[in-house]
Amino acid sequence: ILDTARKTRPGDGSTHWSVRALAAHLRVSRTMVHRVWQRHDVQPHRVERFKLSNDPQFEEKVREIVGLYLDPPDRALVLCVDEKNQIQALDRTAPILPLRPGLPERQTHDYERHDTTALFAAFNILNGKVIATCQERRRSREFIRFLNHLERQLPADQEVHLIMDNDCTHKSAEVQRWLKPKRWSRFQFHFTPTSSPWLNQVERFFALITGRMIRRGTFHSAGELEQAIYGWLAQWNGSPAPFIWKASADVILDDVRRCKELTRTGG
Numbered sequence: 001i002l003d004t005a006r007k008t009r010p011g012d013g014s015t016h017w018s019v020r021a022l023a024a025h026l027r028v029s030r031t032m033v034h035r036v037w038q039r040h041d042v043q044p045h046r047v048e049r050f051k052l053s054n055d056p057q058f059e060e061k062v063r064e065i066v067g068l069y070l071d072p073p074d075r076a077l078v079l080c081v082d083e084k085n086q087i088q089a090l091d092r093t094a095p096i097l098p099l100r101p102g103l104p105e106r107q108t109h110d111y112e113r114h115d116t117t118a119l120f121a122a123f124n125i126l127n128g129k130v131i132a133t134c135q136e137r138r139r140s141r142e143f144i145r146f147l148n149h150l151e152r153q154l155p156a157d158q159e160v161h162l163i164m165d166n167d168c169t170h171k172s173a174e175v176q177r178w179l180k181p182k183r184w185s186r187f188q189f190h191f192t193p194t195s196s197p198w199l200n201q202v203e204r205f206f207a208l209i210t211g212r213m214i215r216r217g218t219f220h221s222a223g224e225l226e227q228a229i230y231g232w233l234a235q236w237n238g239s240p241a242p243f244i245w246k247a248s249a250d251v252i253l254d255d256v257r258r259c260k261e262l263t264r265t266g267g
Helices: 002-007 019-026 030-040 058-070 138-154 173-179 202-214 222-238 249-265
Strands: 076-092 109-126 130-135 159-164 187-191
Touching: 002 019, 002 030, 019 030, 058 159, 058 187, 058 249, 076 202, 076 222, 109 138, 109 222, 130 138, 130 222, 138 173, 159 222, 202 222
Parallel strands: 076 159, 159 187
Antiparallel strands: 076 109, 109 130
8 A cells, every 4th residue: 555655656647646546446445545544644645845955055054054043153143034025915805704613714716906015024033033124125225225224223232143045135236335344344144055945034934924914914005014014023023932943954964965865766
């Protein structure tokens, strides 16, 4: 049962086995197939996606960023920075039907699109607090505006480490001019490897605010959306929760090596 589910496909062109199809193919009961799958945690109906980085400095960057998470510098701030771009203010064409016993909350599949906003955020890894602003677009000039906002919010004598991805917004000539020379000793940029957003903790925060407020929200304008975002951020910062990073660089690198070996062998 396990070998057939893992190593073969149905002869009718389907991409994976179902309990009924495998039971019929092997001439056993559906209960037996279900019991074996459940015991060994085999779920042919599920699929997950992955992306392997081809960054030549992958190991060096992983060790640098994980080192900041597990052993941050004394008397320094470590902030994870990124932008959630093109957040759409969506207005449903009919009122949302509320949650009822036996029925989930229901909303129409169609909606009216309004303007968009971009959320710039810096997540403090030590206490979970977030410094954020909403802006119309995501460009170098908006990113510099956000950096200026950060500079005003943070203690003037504190060293700041900013973890971010390799987007051109973060590496433009304008940003480099902002960084040098007077801010070089205070602000230090650390870039994640390419195709590795999972190394940036602010992405986990973006998933939270999307799932809890943005995705199911109804907004009549970008301004209303931004006010809702600021309100949610105020509640979050009232009782923030940092994410606890446990994986060492060695563990991550070993997992990546094994994954690459599997892609080569097809195992």
